[in-house]
Amino acid sequence: MRKGFSIIGITCALALAGCGGTGSETADDTSTEATGSELSVPLPEGWSQIGGTSDFSAIEAAPKLPTNVTDGTGTEVKIKDIDKIIVAGDGIASTLGALGLTDNIEAAPENSIAPEGIDAPQHFEFGKNTGVEGLLAMNGTLFIGDNTQRHGDVAGQFRDAGTDAVVMDDQQPQRDKLKAVASYVGAAEAGEELAKTVDNQLADAAKTAKESGKQGLSIVEVTATGAGGQNSVAGTGTPGNEIIETLGYTSVGAESNLRGYSREFSNEGIVASAPDVIVMTESDYEKWGGEDGLWKAFPTLDQTPAGQNSAIFVMPDAQLKYSSPEIGAGAQALAEAVAKLP
Incomplete structure (x- = not known):
């Protein structure tokens, strides 16, 4: 394996276009x-x-609610209702789909490419220039974020407004991401099967x-x-x-x-x-x-x-x-x- 190389640019003058701020089968x-x-x-x-x-297709979640979880930000949350989930990204949407919970997705980003996100009843744009007011207006019962740095504060605002919200740790291994999402909807056993x-x-x-x-x-x-x-x-x-x-x-x-x-x-x-x-x-x-x-x-x-x-x-x-x-x-x-x- 090669060691010691770096593709990190020292200045934006050197950078390429776009430099700036940031059951189951066997x-x-x-x-x-x-x-x-x-x-x-x-x-x-x-x-x-x-x-x-x-x-x-053989994996089907049987959610048990309410459920108490600790999300990727270390916040303890009691989740009571997953009927109308607002998902922050395609990974969350596709995992819910694999668990047989596509119909529980109420809203997804407007730039979704996962089929489950594309087919969501509502879509939203969220970025530096947009707040969470529009998300709250979608009347979801649960918000699931997929990036602790980007969605930690967002989830907090949801909870302050009385809506359950959690954020997945985006730096953990894939199997743990799947299990985390499943646990957030009270389907830990199905999450274990999916991860396996x-x-x-x-x-x-x-x-x-x-x-x-x-x-x-x-x-x-x-x-x-x-x-x-x-x-x-x-x-x-x-x-x-x-x-x-x-x-x-x-x-x-x-x-x-x-x-x-x-x-x-x-x-x-x-x-x-x-x-x-x-x-x-x-x-x-x-x-x-x-x-x-x-x-x-x-x-x-x-x-x-x-x-x-x-x-x-x-x-x-x-x-x-x-x-x-x-x-x-x-x-x-x-x-x-x-x-x-x-």
Whole structure:
């Protein structure tokens, strides 16, 4: 594994575009054929669209309320009603979907890409320039945040207004994120089952990666919609980073001490990190408009071993980008795809 490199930019003058402020199936049920949406922009020669499959239909939560929980901020909350849940992100929405609780989702962000979020009855925009008044007006019975730094104060305002609210710890392992969400809706047992399913898939994927002899490779995940909706590199706390490290590869973002989806990278740093593989989601690829848009967003990425060798994989968003139970299937798909590289 490579050690000691960094893609963090020293100043914004060096940074790339966007610098600024911030029952279940067994592992054998997953294939690496592309199972995501049909891309509107054709892939360049040598690039691959990959993905796995999962079936959570046998997992069905039986919520027991009220339930007392301690959320990711260390706050003790008594949750009494989950009929109208306001979810802060796609990971929360997809986990509720896997638990059979899609119909309990009342509101989700307007930029949702998870089907469960897209189909929510109400949508909202939340950012630095918007407050929680609009969220409170949606008359939800429970708010679930997905980032302790971003949603801690929001949850507090919900509770002050008499609405239960919790925040998931975004830096914990994926299995714990799934279990946390399940516990918030009084379905801890279903959460354990869901986590076990994903653990089995991740273990199977790690075995494939080890047997391939390719664990010395480094992988970078890039996105068009990271911090502040800008071009970013995935670091610690992101599902993609967890997949990469679980498989035994070197994560460029983690090695560069990036947290979440970060814009703190530079042209020089991208070249120095010399990733062997590039991964991105389908929505990112389409937002960039294809290959030219990617190279414009990251001008030196095509000079890296991954760019020169077209070792580039496009994956379903649920299997790479957000904290979905689908990341187990994504890990299996990535391990098998990397194993086939020359």
